[in-house]
Amino acid sequence: MIQKKNIKEYVFNRDKGICYHCGKPVRFNKMTLDHYFPKSLGGAEAYYNLVCSCKTCNRLKKSVVPKDWMTVNIELFKCAVVDGKITKASDVYIVQNQLVALTQKIETIFRNKVNTVFEGPGFRLYVKDNRIYKMVKFHQMEADSNFEPEFE
Numbered sequence: 001m002i003q004k005k006n007i008k009e010y011v012f013n014r015d016k017g018i019c020y021h022c023g024k025p026v027r028f029n030k031m032t033l034d035h036y037f038p039k040s041l042g043g044a045e046a047y048y049n050l051v052c053s054c055k056t057c058n059r060l061k062k063s064v065v066p067k068d069w070m071t072v073n074i075e076l077f078k079c080a081v082v083d084g085k086i087t088k089a090s091d092v093y094i095v096q097n098q099l100v101a102l103t104q105k106i107e108t109i110f111r112n113k114v115n116t117v118f119e120g121p122g123f124r125l126y127v128k129d130n131r132i133y134k135m136v137k138f139h140q141m142e143a144d145s146n147f148e149p150e151f152e
């Protein structure tokens, strides 16, 4: 379990003490953690979904889902991986520098109430609570390949 204070310190430093919404500087003791994808709608309490916010912006935002939540979650996830904040289950076999390289290729997100799935070409990372608990690699069918069985 990650300490709330540690999360706050990390997010504050990562966002350089600037409110993610209005761009104004916030003092550490006045900052709030905003769930970018709203907590009330199942947004994760995780590094990739928490941003530095002033109290006013956090209050005004309420449960609005920002249009760019996917891009922001992906960017912040990459950041958290680079910063060594994302842990892996013991059966997820990938070394840190390969994981960093892989996350650079993430293109999209699927999410449900339980977890977030980050997907890139040929792979999926299943993430819950700042932890990759499953990694799936799959072969991609090339979109323009003509795969037709041959008959004699």
Ligand SMILES: [Zn+2]
Residues within 6 Å of the ligand: 019, 020, 021, 022, 023, 024, 053, 054, 055, 056, 057, 058
């Ligand atoms: Zn603000």
